[in-house]
Amino acid sequence: MQFDLAIILDNWQSLAAGLARTIGICAISLPVGFLLGVAIALLRMHGGRLLGAFAGAYVELFRNIPFLIQVFLLFFVAPAYGLRLSPLMAAFVAMSAYTSAYAAEIMRGALLSIPAGQTEAGYALGLGYPTILRRVLLPQVLGYILPTSTNLTISLVKESAILSTITVPELTYAAQNIVGRTYSPVEVFTAIALIYWGLTALISALTKRLEIRLQPHLISRRDN
């Protein structure tokens, strides 16, 4: 078997467009999902019995059903109940919801890992919970959240390939199109495997640098 680089070179524009779409979908739904996840985590921890149970059920729901099936439910089943979304809209909703469930668990674990004394010290100083959360708790959990969120981000970038099943024109969908036209699965799928790998490696590298920048108290302790 021989590897024909020309096929990639001839189709690089479709691949680039697919990659751009993959990045675009992730770049929007990951932050949205994370913010939603923070809200779900807070609801679960401080929302009282009813809202807490709701948040818990939300997390379980999205974590216990395969992402592929979630996408199918949203795209093929939801229209029967009057919710009709374009493939791209469905992609954003599905990715955000899925992200939020995992982000909520990361967030909850992180907040629970901080000694209660930190929150108590904040209260004792007359601070309200929003201030304590923003100024005391969140900055401290960044060091914990960042590595786990990097893992989550990477798996979501990979999961986004599933969106090709509902004709979202992202990287995998573009690749399948090229294969359909050129009958060259070896070249095309090898190429997108490398592209996905490059993309996730880039994310790892960027967050590693961010990790170091966001933790001044840990660094200066090492210096002294």
Added chain:
Amino acid sequence: MNDMPETEPAAVEITGLNKWYGDYHALRDIQLSVAPGERIVICGPSGSGKSSLIRCINRLERHDKGSITVEGLELTDDKKRIRTIRREIGMVFQHFNLFPHMTILENCMLAPMSARKLTRPKAEELARRFLGRVHIPEQADKYPGQLSGGQQQRAAIARALCMSPRIMLFDEPTSALDPEIIKEVLDTMIELANDGMTMLCVTHEMGFARQIADRVVFMDHGRIVETAPPGDFFTNPRQDRTRLFLRQLLH
């Protein structure tokens, strides 16, 4: 309410206080009135409810029965009132509870800026003044993890003082410290007492109690067993339970 109170209201007035953790009756019919400027030392065996009592005063714990009044203002479920009362009360914890991601200066500036709406320069001036008062002005720009335990506890005291509290609560402030460092923290507390601060200290440092306490409160099984000036308390305790406790403390 009387328009013209004949006497200054008590700094802290506790009547019929009861608290449960689930089925466990942690505080039983607590009665305690603390006058402005008074220094109270609370002692007693582990689990007797000392922490629970002082944590009820600034609502880190919610009491179930009875009333707590701080400078004439009764603690209720009203969030605004709780925060008002908390701003009048400083608290120092056994494990310091400094914010590890902020410098000592930032630790001291956070609450004045956020809760008292001080400008940054004003808050910084205040913070430096109190860090000077607890004798660690040179530690201002370090992170808590870079300080010794004694310095951290003094930083925590400075942080509380930056809110200009009228009452200070201490929950075993020296229990987590090495013996040779305890003195520097106690000295800071003694200076504070000599400045007229109203203080409630949970501590087993009996030398400290002798030196600054107006009254020593002895607790056991969620009750106040005995309250007496330190002279009487140490030399002539009325209750057998107190005598037993003091004997154990000496060994």
